[in-house]
Amino acid sequence: MTTKRWVAIIVASALLFVSIGINTLSYIFSKDVAGLFEELAAPSSAGYGQLIIEEGGKDQIAVLSLDGVIQDTGNASPFFMDGYNHQFFMNQLFEINEDPSIKGVVLKVNSPGGGVVESAEIYDAIRTIQENREIPVYVSMGGMAASGGYYVAAPADKIFVNHETITGSIGVIMESVNYAGLAEKYGIEFNTIKTGPYKDIMSGSRKMTAEEHEMLQEMINDSYERFVDIIVDGRSMSKAEVKKVADGRIMNGRQAIETGLADEYGKASDVIAALQEDHKLEKATVFEYTMNDSWSSLFGLKAKSFFGGNLESELIGKLLSDYNAPRMMYLYGEK
Numbered sequence: 526m527t528t529k530r531w532v533a534i535i536v537a538s539a540l541l542f543v544s545i546g547i548n549t550l551s552y553i554f555s556k557d558v559a560g561l562f563e564e565l566a567a568p569s570s571a572g573y574g575q576l577i578i579e580e581g582g583k584d585q586i587a588v589l590s591l592d593g594v595i596q597d598t599g600n601a602s603p604f605f606m607d608g609y610n611h612q613f614f615m616n617q618l619f620e621i622n623e624d625p626s627i628k629g630v631v632l633k634v635n636s637p638g639g640g641v642v643e644s645a646e647i648y649d650a651i652r653t654i655q656e657n658r659e660i661p662v663y664v665s666m667g668g669m670a671a672s673g674g675y676y677v678a679a680p681a682d683k684i685f686v687n688h689e690t691i692t693g694s695i696g697v698i699m700e701s702v703n704y705a706g707l708a709e710k711y712g713i714e715f716n717t718i719k720t721g722p723y724k725d726i727m728s729g730s731r732k733m734t735a736e737e738h739e740m741l742q743e744m745i746n747d748s749y750e751r752f753v754d755i756i757v758d759g760r761s762m763s764k765a766e767v768k769k770v771a772d773g774r775i776m777n778g779r780q781a782i783e784t785g786l787a788d789e790y791g792k793a794s795d796v797i798a799a800l801q802e803d804h805k806l807e808k809a810t811v812f813e814y815t816m817n818d819s820w821s822s823l824f825g826l827k828a829k830s831f832f833g834g835n836l837e838s839e840l841i842g843k844l845l846s847d848y849n850a851p852r853m854m855y856l857y858g859e860k
Contacts, residue, residue: 574815574816575813575814575815576812576814576815577810577811577812578797578811578812578813579797579810579811580810581808581809581811582808582810583626583810584626584809584810585624585626585627585628585809585810585812586627586629586630586631586797586800586806586809586810586811586812587617587621587627587629587630587631587812587813587814588630588631588633588793588797588811588812588813589614589617589618589630589631589632589633589813589814590633590635590813591609591614591633591635591636591647591674591677592608592635592636592667593608593609593635594608594609594636594637594638594639594856595609595636595638595639595640595643595644595647595673595674595677595855596609596639596640596643597611597612597640597642597643598611609636609639611646614647615646615647618647618650618651618654619650620814621654621658622650622653622654622657622658625658627658627660628660628804628806628809629660629661629662629800629804629806629809630654630660630661630662631663631664631665631796631797631800632651632662632663632664632665632677632678632681633664633665633667633793634664634665634666634667634670634674634677634678635666635667635669635670635674636669636670636671636673636674637669637671637672637673637674637694637856637857637858638674638675638676638694638854638855638856638857639672639673639854639855639856640673640852640854640855641673641697641748641852641853641854641855643673644673644676644677644855645676645751647677648677648679648680648755651677651680651681652680661682661683661800661803661804662680662681662682663681663682663683663684663685663799663800664678664681664683664685664796665685665791665792665793665795665796666678666684666685666686666687666690666778666787667687667690668687668689669690669691669692670686670690670691670692671691671692671693671694671857671858672694672695672696672854672855672856672857673855673856674857675692675693675694675695675756676752676755676855679755679756679758679759679760680759681759683789683796683799683800684781684786684787684788685787685788685789685790685791685792685795685796685799686781686782686787686789686790686791687778687790687791688777688779688790689777689778690777690778690781691775691776691857692775692776692777692778692781692786692787693770693774693775693776693780693786694773694775694857695752695753695756695767695770695772695773696749696752696771696772696773696855697745697748697749697752697853697854697855698745698853698856699727699741699745699851699852699853699854700851701727701729701851702729703731703732703733704729704730705729705730708730715730717730723737723740726740726741727741727851745853748853749771752771753767753768753771756771756786760785760786762785766784766785769784770784770786775857778790
């Protein structure tokens, strides 16, 4: 790890612990202390709870939020509770599949996409719910639902967008930085010992060969075709219709509706109301899954109240999750 990165991590860590100290003290003095420790002692079997949005009968509508880059970074630390948590999100989908009282799902998507494997896991779980439970799944797209964010939305019964939603970006990307020319300029040499000619494929220390490019392009094309097929199945479009717009372009809400990638305009509340009306669930209880971890509530990083944003979590998260190995992504924007 370079000296520059170590300095950046140290600075960001200092900001983190200052924020944790301030927010922890603020949290403690703003709560009833006895109630706080009762809450900490309470058992949490499933790791999540339910926040009631609209009180109703025994039938339920589950609202899920997919917010951030779709990437499995392992078990979340209690110090980094903000952002997308893949395992927590997958647990919600598994719970819905097992709960007969849930009669409908509203999925709120605000994501530029992410890993091809994680996106496929979400897609498969949604399809399992649709096949096993035969309940409707409606999608509410927020500011962005691009690439992998659209991939997971494609099987929905209805997709709602805002006028300014950024969606599309259908395709796959894999990239690395090549610094061989720069190294040569400054007389830097690389000593690489490998077991085969392709072991250091996409290495930044040398130029990629035409044969290597062809091998990787074949991998990318396979993932792309799966993406296209998922949209064909989910949106009842022909392959030609999908490929007409599946060239990586982004589009707004109007364009998405006109091309068949979305159905209607609507905010999250409109989507819930539409699902209730379409499927006679006006009397259903509407709820959203929430983290049910009191220690996380106590120590979780809430930098927004101190810095006006989640500066530390974004900075440290990017520094610590910066993979050296290239990977295929359903992702719009910078990696």
